[in-house]
Amino acid sequence: MNEQDKSGQEKMGKQIIKASELDPKFKYEITQMHGGEKLLMCFQCGTCTSDCPVARYSDSYRPRQLIRMTQLGLKERILKSETLWLCAACFTCTDRCPQGVKVADVIRILKNLAIKEGYVPPVFKELASSILDNGYAYRIPELRIKKREQIGLPPLPKGNPESLAKILHGIELKKLLEKRGE
Amino acid sequence: MEPGNFEPKIIGFLCNWCAYAGADLAGISRIQYPPNIRIIRVMCSGRVDPLFVLEALKNGADGVLIGGCHPPSDCHYLSGNFKAWRRTLLLKRVLAQFGIEPERLRIEWISASEGDKFARVVKEMVEELKKLGPNPLKLTEEAK
């Protein structure tokens, strides 16, 4: 993903964002979700961007900017943005935000929404299907499982995909993934 | 008088609110300085009439110190310190005309918390005056 994090921000730079591009309802929607309750409290102090380890090495990933765009209702731009996926979920921002905004959770909410809009980065597709198949995020090779015993580790408990399938039944997302996965 | 053990005499006019209090703090903090100064308390440095300075020099003072509050506005009387400052500048010119080194007159802003500054100023003055030697007026008086 070489240039991936150099997102469309710069390209957007020139034009004026029109009032019609702003969805003032968007911010209220986010505050209804787990972790998004404090979104509106953000007063743009800059702490989250200053301290974000990813922002330091990315040209485009800026948590404060994402929060701001969310407050302003730039829904389309955010959900389309590839930079969203760069968050390492290290929670530094959440812990340090003086206003108690759960920045990492808001970004997670945005990712969840992006998925609903149909954008799923390949790596997540893989992880998800592996979990649905065997309960683990990775498909652990037979070789590894054998090696465990060689070095004296107990056998790895078997996952229970059937049980998972049952409890995950009814989650809209599963369908979505399956559809995309095909 | 032998220049070697010449001990200059200094008259200090210190305003009550800042400089005099600063001189007190030097004492409270036990900061040592040469005993050559005699302090005359005035309410404001602006009270120092040029006459006082001239009389002091005429009567044999080797140096005169005027101490006031820091500008712009430490002055208890708003602007007495400015007035003293302007007057001192003029007075220095007058002194030069009389053949008295203007450095013998010094004006300093010393706050009530600057005990060390007060002591330093006295020390400096004593050293400088030792270099300058006795007040020339005194010599002519003595000659008479």
Added chain:
Amino acid sequence: MAETQGEIKYLIFLGCAIPYRVSAYELSTRKVMEKLGVKLEEMPEFNCCGVPMDPISHEMMLLLAARNLCMAERKGLNIMALCPGCTGALKKVNTMLKNDKNLREEINKHLKEDGLEFKGTIDVKHLIQVLNEDVGLEKIKTLVKKPLKGIKVAEHNGCHVLRPKEYMGFDDPEDPKILKTLIEVTGAECLDYMDESQCCGAPVAGVNDRIPLQLTKEKLAHIRDVGAQALITICPFCHMMFDTNQIRIERMFNEKFGIPTLHYPQLLGLALGMPPEELGFRELRVKPTELLKQLGFQGS
């Protein structure tokens, strides 16, 4: 909280990454815990803790974690996790479900599909928490056979064992102390270095291959600058970044680090008198040859 009845007994939660790639961490943990008298039971039928699914669906993450908690509740034992990510997810969901009745009802609706129900009867801890709170420094101290005197190391806690503090809360994320004291009890010296609490970047590795390496490189440089002989981690992902990726980083940035990275239980194991082979030292990519030599272990 489930009863422990005098003896210390936990369900060990391995998560996905450890069995997949980092068995030395598991191995050394098991050995060390045995030595310390902590009984570990296997966790049946567990599944991914949920964390990797959070970006895709928060709900799915909640359900995955909740299911694991139910498995533990069934066993009536508290969970000890090795991976901070797993610890975080399980702890957080455990707390959320315990405190938020509405959420609990909602989740239980789903769980019921497989006859499960979250009741809120157990607790979740990370390995270092068990060492610190249940075993205790005093006990460890008495069991240290071979104090690692003269060894200088640095630590990297990793984010998720500390953050978000709202759910983790057992150590100060800005100035964490527990791992440091656990290191010091082995006799090794633990050095402070710059930006200690910074993330290694591992979680982004799936979507970007440059940023995580840069972050890890920056940390390695700080650690090298203070003269640490080794780095101690307690997270499989951090370990991968520092150990597995170190040679790659050295090549990429054309800088030499050569900092062996041990799982904390490996270090502790040495101090408890176990030989490196038993603790999975062989699996380390950056070989701690010098360090082991200094401690009197030859040729491993």
Added chain:
Amino acid sequence: MTNMEKNVHSSVLVVGGGIAGIQASLELADLGHKVYLLDESTSIGGSMAQLDKIFPINDCSICTLMDKLTQVSQHPNIKVLTNAEIEGLQGEAGDFEVTVLRRARYVDEEKCNGCGACVEKCPVEVPDEFNMRLSKRKSIYIKYPQAFPVTYAIDMNSCTKCGACVEVCEYDAINLNETEKRLTLKVSSIVLALGFSPFDPKLKTEYGYGRFPNVVNSLEFERILSDYGPYNGTLLRPYDQRIPRKIAFIQCVGSRDAQLGNIYCSSVCCMYAIKEAIAAKERDPTVQCTIFYMDIRTSGKDYELYYEQAKKKYGVRFVRSRVASVDEAPDTHNLLLKYVVDEEPRTEEFDLVVLSTGMCPPKNVERLAKILGINLNKYGFCMTKTFSPIETSKPGIFVCGAFARPKDIPETVTQASGVVIKTARINTSESCKQAPVQPQVERDLSQEEPRIGVFLCHCGVNISNVVNMNELAEYAGKLPNVVLVEHFLYACSRHSRNKIAEKIREQGLNRIVIGGCTPRTHEDLFLEVMQEAGLNVYLLEIANLREQCAWTHLEQPEKATEKAKSLVQLAVAKAKLLTPVLKPAVDVIPTALVVGGGLAGMTAALELANQGFEVHLVEKSGELGGHLRNIHYVLGEENPQEELKHIISKVSSSPNIHVYLNSEVVAISGHVGNFQTLLKHKDGAKEIRHGVVILATGALEYNPTEYLYGQSSKVITQRELEQKLAKGEFNAKSVVMIQCVGARTNDNPNCSRICCGHSVKNALKIKELSPETEVYVFYKDIRTFGFYEDYYRKASEKGVTFICYEDEHKPSVSLEHGELKVVAWEPVVKQWFSLQPDLVVLNAATVANTDNRNFAEMLGIPLTQDGFFLETKMELSHVDTPRAGVFICGLAHSPKFIEETITQAYAAAAHAAEILSKSRLEIEGTVAVINEDLCSGCRICENLCEYGAIKMREENERLVAYVVEALCKSCGVCGAACPTNAINLNYFTTEQILAQIKAALVE
């Protein structure tokens, strides 16, 4: 009031001896009340004693404070109780009984004279809290060199009871076994001035305070800067005591932080950080100072100029970013700060970091609140209300200073004065007051030759260890006119003072010279002696043998003795020329003129009327109320229109208040105690005579020319919006508010203080009436200081969007097909974007009333650059002008909120009442006197006098100058300038000073 009077004690308890408590005590005591000033510390002074300079004038803090400490120490009506705490309260307003616990000090206040001998001997060293632990003190110590009481104390936590101090104390002042005591005070009211406690930055671990030695908090930095601090005023950093090249200031540490629960803004730290940066720059201009902030909150009077000056004149760098974390470079112990500029994260290295730590409620205040039965707000500060800003929830208990809300010194002092008018039962009949010491009948000296008595004090061994007292006494005895020389071990002790009075009478002494310690602290003690002995107080002169001789020449006893002789000679020379001076007095007309019938004027008028004074209230318009008439909501629960109605009805029904509507002041003449004013109203003119003037002329709303105001009915001011909201005429779905219209501009550089709060208030009202309406607020800094921050947050929470703009990126407003369009720059997203609001609301500045200029001219008082009245000392009280008897309050002084206006009106009323309560006003005798025969009428003096105390009059067809004694403040500036030497200054006469000069120079 009358039915209460039976139980009224004339005593007041002031709790907390910071500047708030000190000011309140002094004013109450001046009004004749007995005051108990109680502090839990060993000394009074509070936080102000620790500060280096104070904004906005950058005066020395301790000088300003010391002036007050001296007054407290000398005031006969004030009893200071240190080391004390309140244990119980009984009774009710007017009749309280307070139990006080006095913890042991182990040093007797009556006996200890502050010589400090004990300190040298004490072997135990502990960190000095006063210097923020950056230096050490002994177990026996005095809090700071200038502290009052001048009594040492023992800190039993560290004392080993070795007894070394006991042994050395010549005065037997130390008792290591002293125990705590309890006492009961009967008081009529209680003033709480508990101040604040500084936030503990250890709680913000990401800034590394406590871990990194070069991260200091602001009070530590104040001590570092202080001349009597740990480094004697040299700018050094703690780790290696090296001069820091780069200093970072981090704002809002412990304030505006929801994670910590301290959501409020501490109000003062923006200003003090700027002050500290300037101070650092003044010490070394090459030091680089950077202030990291979220909003700079410099909304006080002329504070914006201070901020601008820091940027332009001193080159202080300001960065709008909260610092995320501080890390230490292990080798250099420098610090790395993470912040963001232009949405780019940065790391920058500094050698020293100063945390601008906020103000928290005083320690353990919950306990005290419980004992007293008062309510605290959710943060633990005292609960007050908008329209009763100094009343606690319990009648008879009042509050002032930082305990009521974080605030700076001028606001604190103003509030302390304000408390006085509520606390005091001012009564014009002298009987109810505690009479100050009554002057004895003075002896007539006109026929007597000077008979000088010289009393020399050993001050224990302080003076006598250095100066040879016998030699000195012998020398003094030989000086002309000296008839008696006596020694004392402690001249200031009660015993010695009685002895002196006795000697005066016995020996018929008529001039007194004391050789001892500085007159600045001890003069008043000896003045009392003079009075007791029937001598005029101006017949005393003190030779400063301790502070200015013995203590500064410890190693040179011979030279010190010589100098002491000279100092005594100097004093005798002056004493010989001293003459009795009568203190002039003016008659006071117990009536006040209040100009302006807004909230300020009405409040001041009511308070004075309540105290029984007659008030003339002059209002230019046809109605009372001023701006308050347009205010329909406040950031709080009260209903302003109800309150206004209530106030107006009280004013109208007060028999003591004469209201003149549609009236204006045409001329004012006279002086304090006796002014004559000419009023004009539509029915004609009227002359009023009064003792004081209170100017409450308010201010005006700026009339915008920007943003299409006046061109579109959809562009309105915030005031107009409030009318719409109140009248139910509001129906917009999208509103844009623009802040700082006509304020913080080149033409009007100051901040109007109220408008940020005003926007937040109206935005909240919009959201209440119409939640779906979107509100955008474009601001430069949001200045919701203090607890107003709560409302800023509430507005955010309701979905109001706040967007910051810089002058280069002002929003633009245009009309397209009759629809409004606003184009603005969003600095975080870094994009221009446009909005189509239904309304644009401008926050028009509050600008000075143009009438102020007339009053300034008539009364000879100054205005600020932007036309508000300028008080005498901006760093202290807000209400006094250089013109005695003239006070200011309300918007006429500067923009302020309702509660601040009320507080200031109280303060103005208190200061006015102090004058009005006296039938005759005694004036210092050290005034200028003009010899009319010598005066040439040149008017030089008239122009020089800052106080307008010199006036000219025709005398035998000749212009001569005369002094209005009531106005003269004794500076002597006029005397020094008079070309014909026509002016002299009592007690500092030219002749006396010349005699001193001559005496000093005899060989």
